[in-house]
Amino acid sequence: MNFTQLRCFIKAVDNSSFTIAAESMNFTQPAVSKNIKDLENELDVTLINRGHHRISLTDAGRYFYKVARNVVNDMDSAAGYLRGQKNKIGGLLRIGSCNIPLEEELFPLALRLLHAIDHNLEVQFVNVLNNSISEVLNHHVDICLVSRDSIDVVKDIQFESLIKGKFMVACPKRSQLSKKSLVSISDLKEQKIFLFDPTNSLSFQTQNKLIASLDANHIQFVRDFFKMEIYVKAGWGYGVLPNFIQDIYTKDVKYVPLQYPPIPPYGIAYLKSAENDVDIAEINSVFKKAISSLFET
Structure with a gap:
């Protein structure tokens, strides 16, 4: 049993015709008939009474139509939701800020790129000048841009390099x-x-x-x-x-x-658990693009 068989069955019933079902699915009429017949063979039951001019459901067919309709609707809803989430960063992204000139140039570029991916993303900035690492560890921010050696002694923090240091x-x-x-x-x-x-x-x-x-x-x-x-x-x-x-x-x-x-690089510090709330991989990619754009101009 597969979703093509279920869809052929549902379309045929909804339109009371194999021919119309085939046209709506861009299938041939024999292909629709075969999918439904294969479904009946697998279930070992007749679902549709085939007449010369119209089709009707058997008792088993009426029961199975309701089940098949719910299954296909649920699958379509799940697929739609997942496709919608494909281009989502998350609900809220909290960025630790140290109030340095680079951030003033970098953050607007990164926000424009993030907004192009996820129009509904909310971004909040948190001043972490005096305690950036503790703010990350305490889950007060999702990411913070810092020097790598400021977090080297903290094993739980991940780091993605953006700029070589000197x-x-x-x-x-x-x-x-x-x-x-x-x-x-x-x-x-x-x-x-x-x-x-x-x-x-x-x-x-x-x-x-x-x-x-x-x-x-x-x-x-x-x-x-x-x-x-x-x-x-x-x-x-x-x-x-x-x-x-x-x-x-x-x-x-x-x-x-x-x-x-050379000194340690500058980049994004975050906890692995932050990946449960926001798409860290996409965020890292966005900031790398923003850095490249910034230093090319």
């Missing part, structure tokens, strides 16, 4: 170091250096290794990117930060690569 030096416009194509650690000696406060999400383990290479007496910690940018623009010193936090569109600050080993 240190950049934020230089005041027309400063001595802004004229260089590459800044060395020795260039930063005796200079006022601004780094991110170790207690917030913009800090990470690799920065601690960098601190050991610099003169601690010339380091000042700041709470967020924008405070660092203010100090740099004012000419008070130089900022050292990952490439994924820099403002790629600013004209008042020159970002010069630091001669330093």
Whole structure:
């Protein structure tokens, strides 16, 4: 027994004709007749009384028609639902935000792509500057964009890389170091250096290794990117930060690569269990497309 047989049977009964049923299904009349006959043979019962000009149901046929109709309707409803879910991200996507320039450019691009896939998706942003990892672990956000080494020690968190990491030096416009194509650690000696406060999400383990290479007496910690940018623009010193936090569109600050080993990448952190609520694979794909689009322009 298969759904083609059931549909042929239902169509023939609904139209009281094998010929009309065949036309509506784009089948030949013999094909419809054969499917119904095969169904009767499998059930070992006659379902339809075949007359010269019309067909009618037997008692068994009347009973089986109701069952077959319900089965086909349920299957059509299930198939329709699954097709509708194919292009759905989920009901609600909660994104942890650290309030950095890249997010201001990246998030609108990603939201446009997400909306094209799922018009009904709701997106909420949660400020996680001081506790991004705990917000993920406590299920307060579905995804958060962070440096990989900030979550390396947490085995339950998954990570999808978006950008390869490296240190950049934020230089005041027309400063001595802004004229260089590459800044060395020795260039930063005796200079006022601004780094991110170790207690917030913009800090990470690799920065601690960098601190050991610099003169601690010339380091000042700041709470967020924008405070660092203010100090740099004012000419008070130089900022050292990952490439994924820099403002790629600013004209008042020159970002010069630091001669330093690569640092862990920047990407999407999430719990495996988040896949129960949203399509993480599709979200990762969308953010990768948004990143590519952003850095191509």
